[in-house]
Amino acid sequence: MLRLKATPFDQIKWQPGRRTLNKPAAAIAGSGATPYYFRGKSAPQTQYELIGKAVIAACVDAGIAVTEIDGLVSYAHGFEASNICEMLGIPELSYAATVTGQGGGSAGVLDLAASAIETGRARHVVCIGCSQQLGGHRYGTSLASLATTSTGVFSLFAGLVGPGPSMALLARRHMHKYGTRREAFAEVVMASRDYAQTMPEAIRKNPVTLDDYFAAPMLADPLCRLDFCLETDAALAFVVTGSDRARDLRHKPVYIEGAAHGGGGDWGRGFLSLNMPDDVFASAGSERVARQVYARAGVSAKDIDVALIYDHFSPLVVMQLEDYGFCPRGEGGRFVESGAIRPGGAIPVNPHGGHLSECYAIGMTHIREAVEQLRGTAVNQVPDARLALVTGGPAPVPVSAAILGN
Amino acid sequence: MISTAPAIADIPLPIDQWTQPFWSAACRCELVMPCCADCGTWRWPPGPFCPHCLSQAIAWQLAGPARLYSFAIVHRPGPTPADSPQAIVPGLVEFPEAGGMRIAAAIIDSKIDRIAIGSALSVRWVPKDETNVPMFVVV
Structure with a gap:
């Protein structure tokens, strides 16, 4: 069968974003959020009411x-x-x-918004994200509904009822292949909890020790309860506008230096299909998007001052740090155990406490924290933060990432 | 502790034209996987195109020996408070002679401390509707 030849991935020249006065064309001018609620506690507000409140707050913030x-x-x-x-x-x-897919697309909203601004299709684009789990609906058992398809049913018959056991398959493979220890996953959790202690709205603030971690019940061995993110309700919204316009508004612009959403076909549905090639399997499936976003922004991992890494499950933070080039493939466990993600470390990760401790709003709280870090108003401010990386996923393609700067 | 089979009685089994040959063979307790009839590339899950050459022709072939690629251990309370806790083991089962394709399947009736990446597995067919669902035991 005839097949056109594709350009090898290594040879693709990613276009840098359009710039004006050597600044990116689009910037975040406003950031708004509802309060953060434990799962179900946002009732009786509807999802749209939460979204409305976040959008209004973002517009007020932008002016x-x-x-x-x-x-x-x-x-x-x-x-x-x-x-x-x-x-x-x-x-x-x-x-x-709309970015297709699931949690992988969160940072991708900035890619769409910047595209609209760069091409003159809109002047004020609002990016929206919301999670609300009412009644019996819980993300923890979300695969039960996804998998009642002719191909997804195999996951159900295997006992893979939620994303947790599927992520456990990836985590165990990473441990097997690279010698990664549970202590590394514990460090991701402990760092997150230490950061969250000063966050006014964090849902979980009590510190976690290594003993606490190893005493926590195993939900999907090798993952314990503390490796799972929170289940919470919240809506967040961001106003993206042209950089020139943003400079006339209330806050210092947070420029979209580069954003990308996509990924490898070999990752595909990732933890839903589980047939990724062996070298991709024990990863977060984000290597290609990492290359795209760095090329668009014209920077590399060593230029990033603070990383907001999608942390639905702690082992996937370790794997994303490898995918995004903060350490070599397979070294993620040793990297985090060295203290690299702590304040003053090689790359401070999730100073807001992330999904593991502050709030899970499917990636959007990471964008909010990046904005605050770059405005210089973050609670746990990284000194002189100039460039922030925000990631979405690991989840089925598209996964996404954005690099923001001030 | 011995791993327990997950409850599958209430899970619907949707079948389409691309997965139907799998379930027909499973009815005869044969584990088959789709292989492109034109270029010989194995694929999973079964679907309408070969992702390598885009052919739609499939040759279903016996999957051959199975080994454990990865697994999780999910602890659950027993069916009644009088029962002891259970361990359900979702596994990812690899077929080296079928292009290294993997099927998610439960690892059952196996001592938990004997379940390891690389373990040789043999299939156990569990009746379901008009066919059988493959589960695996550590050899």
């Missing part, structure tokens, strides 16, 4: 009127631009787009 919004971006999580327009009286949209 624009809600009626100035002309672009809406989200990623696949069950809400529609049409409802938001009606609810908030947005008079005219010229751009509406």
Whole structure:
């Protein structure tokens, strides 16, 4: 069968983002959020009410009127631009787009928003993310509904009812292949909890010791309860606009230096299909997006001052640190155990406490923290932070990443 | 502790034209996997195209020996408070003679401390609807 020849991945020249006055064309001008709630505690507010509150807060933060919004971006999580327009009286949209997939797309909303700004399709794009788990709906058992398909049913018959046991398969393989220890996963959890202690809204603030970690019940061996992120409700929104416009608004602009959403076909559905090649299996499936986002921003891992790493499960933080080039493949465990992700370490990770301790809003709290770090207003401020990396996923493709700068 | 089979009685079994040959063979207690009839590339899950050459022709072949690629251990309370806790072991079963393809399947009736990456496995067919679901025991 005829097949056109593809350019080898190594030879693709990724386009840098368009720049004006040597600054990126698009910037985040406003950041808004609802309070963070434990799973289900946001009732009786609906998901749209939470979203509305976050969007209004983001516009207030930016200093624009809600009626100035002309672009809406989200990623696949069950809400529609049409409802938001009606609810908030947005008079005219010229751009509406959704990143496909699941939690992998969170940072990808910035890629879509920047695309709209760079191409003149919209002036004020609001990026939205929301998680709400009401009634019997829990992300922890989300695969039960996903997998009742002709191919997904195998996961159910295997007992893979939630993402946790599937991630455990990846984690065990990483341990087997590279000698990664549970102490490394513990360090990700302990660092997250130490950061969260000063965060006013963090859901879990009590410190965790190594003894606490090893005493926690095993939910999906080798993962214990503390390796799983929180299940929480929250909505967050961000106003993205042109850099020139952003400089006239209330806050110092946070520039979108580069953003990307995509990934390798060999990762595909990742932990849902589990047939990735062996070298990709014990990874976070983010290596290709890492290369794309660094090329777009014209920087590399060593230039990043603070990393907001999607932490639904602690082992996947270790693997993303490898994918994003902070340490060599297979060295992630030893890297975190050396104290690298702590304050003053090689790369401070999730100074807000992340999904493991502060709040799980499917990646959006990581964008909020990046904005605050780059405005210089973060609670656990990384001194002189100039460049922040935000990641989305590991999840089915597209996974995503953004590099923000001030 | 011995691993327990997950409860599968209430899980619906949707079958489409691409997975139907798998379940027909499973009915005869044969584990088969799809291999491209044109270029010989194995694939899993079964689907309408060979991801290597895009052919739609499939030759279903016996999957051959199985070994454990990775696994998790999920502890659950027993069915009643009088029962002892259970360990369910979701496994990822690799077939070296079928292109290294992997199927997610439960590891059952095996001593937990004998389950390891690389363990040789043999299939146990568990009746379900009109066919059988493959589960595996450590040899």
